[in-house]
Amino acid sequence: MSKKNEISPPGAGLTVNDVEIVATEAAYQGFFQLSKYQLRHRLFAGGWTPVIEREMLERGHAAVLLPYDPVLDQVVMVEQFRLGAVETSEYPWLLELVAGIIEEGESAEDVARREAVEEAGLDVQQVELICSYLPSPGGCSERISLFIGQVDSSNAGGLHGLATEHEDIRVHVYRTEDALKLLETGKIDNAASIIGLQWLAMNHQRIRQQWLQTKLSDN
Known part of the structure; x- marks a missing residue:
């Protein structure tokens, strides 16, 4: 347990390497693209999430x-x-x-x-x-x-x-x-x-x- 006034860094040591992209598909392609992801990521308490689905608008930067x-x-x-x-x-x-x-x-x-x-x-x-x-x-x-x-x-x-x-x-x-x-x-x-x-x-x-x-x- 962290001390009351202690500032813990975000991410708790997790990086992009703690995310697994299982599959990606283009759900829609128009002026922007909508992609559907299947992924899982590590949990703060240890272990991994189950495979979850998320949609993401890909409009560039x-x-x-x-x-x-x-x-x-x-x-x-x-x-x-x-x-x-x-x-x-x-x-x-x-x-x-x-x-x-x-x-x-x-x-x-x-x-x-x-x-x-x-x-x-x-x-x-x-x-x-x-x-x-x-x-x-x-x-x-x-x-x-x-x-x-x-x-x-x-x-x-x-x-x-x-x-x-x-x-x-x-x-x-x-x-x-x-x-x-x-x-x-x-x-x-x-x-x-x-x-x-x-x-x-x-x-x-x-x-x-x-x-x-x-x-x-x-x-």
């Missing part, structure tokens, strides 16, 4: 970028329709960060920079990784790499997106304090945007001063 302008102290966000919000939201056009799926041969940072151009017309200068996380590991294999990127927001705005992908994206520019107010009042309710803006709230002064100093030294 994604890169997300919070575009931040340290000179004007502004963030750029994009607004677009999301089917997943229809059931629970009166307005299923969500305020989000720039994002895209990572294709084979691309790095997460490459995707973040490319999507900034496609979705918001922004060229990204410096970037910093905020975190890498699993948005819904109980039913989806996706991992998200979330960055903050230095941009010039002075001319940001308008409508963007690739017609070939049926994208209809409206760009918004907010003062940092106003974006954080939207977060506080629940107007921003998707995970990547919440995480990115909360990180900016905690690191605002540090990242702004760092990037402003870099900009001065480059000039």
